[in-house]
Every structure is written in C-alpha cells, then in structure tokens.
Amino acid sequence: xxxxxxxxxxxxxxxxxxxxxxxxxxxxxxxxxxxxxxxxxxxxxxxxxxxxxxxxxxxxxxxxxxxxxxxxxxxxxxxxxxxxxxxxxxxxxxxxxxxxxxxxxxxxxxxxxxxxxxxxxxxxxxxx
Numbered sequence: 001x002x003x004x005x006x007x008x009x010x011x012x013x014x015x016x017x018x019x020x021x022x023x024x025x026x027x028x029x030x031x032x033x034x035x036x037x038x039x040x041x042x043x044x045x046x047x048x049x050x051x052x053x054x055x056x057x058x059x060x061x062x063x064x065x066x067x068x069x070x071x072x073x074x075x076x077x078x079x080x081x082x083x084x085x086x087x088x089x090x091x092x093x094x095x096x097x098x099x100x101x102x103x104x105x106x107x108x109x110x111x112x113x114x115x116x117x118x119x120x121x122x123x124x125x126x127x128x
Contacts, residue, residue: 026073033066054094061090 040059043049049056068083 022073026070029066030070030074033063033070036066037063052097054097057090057094057097061087061094064090 036059040049040056040063044051044056064083064086068080068087071077071080071083
C-alpha cells in the first residue's frame with residue numbers, strides 16, 4: 001500500500017512539473033510573439049519594407065498566432081479574439097496578394113521572338 005502511494009505521489013509530482021513547464025512555455029510563447037511582431041513593425045516604420053508585402057503580413061500572422069495561442073491557454077479571451085481577427089486579416093490579404101501576383105505574372109509573359117523595335121525615323125537618328 002505504501003509503495004502504491006509513493007508511485008501515486010511521484011506521478012502527481014511529475015504531472016505538476018509538466019503543468020508548470022507548460023505554463024512557462026505558453027508564457028514564453030506570448031512574449032516571443034510580441035518580439036516577433038516588433039521586427040516587421042520596426043522595419044515598416046523605418047521604411048525598409050512595405051506595408052503591402054509578404055514580410056510584414058507574414059510576420060504579423062506568425063506573431064499573432066503565437067500571442068493568440070498563449071492568450072487562449074491563459075484564458076485571456078479578448079486578446080485571443082483580437083489576435084485571431086488579425087490572423088484572418090493577414091491571411092486573407094496574403095491570399096489575395098498571391099492570387100493577384102500570380103495573375104499579373106501570367107499576363108506579363110512575352111515571347112522574345114515577338115519583340116520589335118518601334119520608333120520613328122527622327123528618334124532613331126537622334127539616338128545614333
């Protein structure tokens with residue numbers, strides 16, 4: 001009987017340690033998400049990247065996913081909902097941008113054999 005109690009106590013201690021470790025991991029995930037968001041935001045404010053690019057929105061989606069996960073775990077539902085909204089906004093933007101970029105690439109492909117030089121005689125002589 002004592003041996004069973006010792007095993008039970010050891011199992012409960014191990015479970016408690018796992019729970020504490022999970023708390024630390026989720027808290028760290030939230031802090032890391034905040035720092036991950038800082039990088040694209042800083043680049044945007046310095047003018048190094050565009051607010052309409054994949055880098056900014058990709059960083060935002062990644063950081064909001066981290067913060068939302070941490071918020072859901074810690075039951076901070078308002079923060080979790082707002083971060084989920086930002087995830088959806090960023091994902092929709094990147095999807096639309098991907099589709100428009102794919103269409104734009106397809107319409108700009110030109111066969112090199114079809115290229116011709118078009119200029120009037122005056123411009124051609126002035127350039128020479």
